[in-house]
Amino acid sequence: MTGKVIVVGAGIVGAVTALNLANAGWNVVLCDGHPPGSEAGASYGNGGWISPASIVPMSMPGLWRRIPGFLLDRNGPLTIDWMSLPRLAPWLVRFLWAGASKSRVRRTAKRLNWLLHDGPERHLKLAQQTGQEHLILQKGLLYAYPDRAAFEAEALSWELRRENGVAYVEWNEAALRQSLPALGPGYRFAVHVVEGAHCRDTGRYVAGIVEAARLKGVRFRQSAATAILDAVAPRVVLGDGETLSAEHIVVAAGIHSGRLLQRLGVRIPMESERGYHVTVASGETPFEIPVMPSTGRMANTPTDMGLRLSGQVELATVEKPPNWERAEVLQRHALASYPYLSADKAPDLRLWMGHRPSTPDGLPVIGPLSRYPRLIAAFGHGHIGIAAAPKTADLVLDALENRICDDARPFLPNRFGQ
Numbered sequence: 001m002t003g004k005v006i007v008v009g010a011g012i013v014g015a016v017t018a019l020n021l022a023n024a025g026w027n028v029v030l031c032d033g034h035p036p037g038s039e040a041g042a043s044y045g046n047g048g049w050i051s052p053a054s055i056v057p058m059s060m061p062g063l064w065r066r067i068p069g070f071l072l073d074r075n076g077p078l079t080i081d082w083m084s085l086p087r088l089a090p091w092l093v094r095f096l097w098a099g100a101s102k103s104r105v106r107r108t109a110k111r112l113n114w115l116l117h118d119g120p121e122r123h124l125k126l127a128q129q130t131g132q133e134h135l136i137l138q139k140g141l142l143y144a145y146p147d148r149a150a151f152e153a154e155a156l157s158w159e160l161r162r163e164n165g166v167a168y169v170e171w172n173e174a175a176l177r178q179s180l181p182a183l184g185p186g187y188r189f190a191v192h193v194v195e196g197a198h199c200r201d202t203g204r205y206v207a208g209i210v211e212a213a214r215l216k217g218v219r220f221r222q223s224a225a226t227a228i229l230d231a232v233a234p235r236v237v238l239g240d241g242e243t244l245s246a247e248h249i250v251v252a253a254g255i256h257s258g259r260l261l262q263r264l265g266v267r268i269p270m271e272s273e274r275g276y277h278v279t280v281a282s283g284e285t286p287f288e289i290p291v292m293p294s295t296g297r298m299a300n301t302p303t304d305m306g307l308r309l310s311g312q313v314e315l316a317t318v319e320k321p322p323n324w325e326r327a328e329v330l331q332r333h334a335l336a337s338y339p340y341l342s343a344d345k346a347p348d349l350r351l352w353m354g355h356r357p358s359t360p361d362g363l364p365v366i367g368p369l370s371r372y373p374r375l376i377a378a379f380g381h382g383h384i385g386i387a388a389a390p391k392t393a394d395l396v397l398d399a400l401e402n403r404i405c406d407d408a409r410p411f412l413p414n415r416f417g418q
């Protein structure tokens, strides 16, 4: 059975979902207040990693002991804004609880693996289908460490990856120098996640997917949803005053999804893990494999715009203005990691801040709402929204066509009582 669906939000999740639904014969309207792929969405400025290794939850055993440090350290990869703490506290407690034991993180990793294991393959197909093969490359992804001991200090993370069949190869110093001479001498050990892929321009990729969706009949409305209603028929009130109705509404508005659903009394715990990027737009990037140096915890991705340094987790409310000191931290790490960058005395730097829509249990929210089964959630992807988008789009289609397999159940909104 097919009918009309409105997809709210044209980030990576909404864009791929709209295309997928149109391919399956649904009549789709996609709406967003901004042009697809614009700077407004997290999908614009992320690291572009499509990593089967991104199954390690952010909340791991013992993290709670480091919270005082996160509150005090202005330069660490994870910070918590003091002023936002009262608002974030309930989310933070649930977040820490989700990673309180090995058995909990093992369960989360297994679920994320189900979502991510074939992400690269799915994106390669999607890129081909949308005529964007040049944007998705599969050269693997590199996790670089000062030495083997630093790698071994993350034993649990790599154990989870091994248990879930993530393929990786260890590189000693000689292999690292040979394959990545641009990386500074501070790194002497690395792990190559062989099947990892990356996107060279995530904003353009999203725009290209929406373009392909339009060719398949999807109607794009550049107008934000001001309200979602579910009396009589599901309806979306647009900012331009029009009200659209449909058989189903897919809510894919990233961090703003929670606010849109609140009006219906639906409360999903989701907060922003704000992240930043600095793109060094001047000069060539002298390497092709994206790197994550362990000391800076940032994804360094060669893109069409230059070397993109993306990372930082800043727990703060959505409304707070960006703290560009966080971007300077990324830049300092980059200068320490890649000596060639210091030769450019006046680099052309582009800065950006975006919101990772994060749930406390580290899993996205995908599927029908219990009280409003015609409303389908597709948000809360935190750090993995690019990688997980194609699989999410399939799960949304399954939900619309009343097929929810057992592996998809942990992602349903009913785990939050919604």
Ligand SMILES: Cc1cc2nc3c(=O)[nH]c(=O)nc-3n(C[C@H](O)[C@H](O)[C@H](O)COP(=O)(O)OP(=O)(O)OC[C@H]3O[C@@H](n4cnc5c(N)ncnc54)[C@H](O)[C@@H]3O)c2cc1C
Pocket: 008, 009, 010, 011, 012, 013, 014, 031, 032, 033, 034, 037, 040, 041, 042, 043, 044, 045, 046, 047, 048, 049, 050, 223, 224, 225, 226, 252, 253, 254, 255, 256, 257, 260, 274, 275, 276, 277, 299, 310, 311, 312, 353, 354, 355, 356, 357, 378, 379, 380, 381, 382, 383, 384, 385, 386, 387, 388
């Ligand atoms: C610094 C950083 C690095 C990251 N690196 C990676 C990475 O390497 N790999 C990875 O997989 N993920 C990464 N992520 C996470 C990833 O970017 C997100 O999970 C993903 O982009 C979320 O996609 P989305 O479509 O749900 O949300 P968004 O991209 O935020 O899109 C939501 C869309 O909804 C629209 N919208 C909002 N309100 C409304 C409304 N009322 N009506 C209509 N439309 C609305 C917005 O304009 C926006 O276009 C990173 C994130 C950050 C911040």
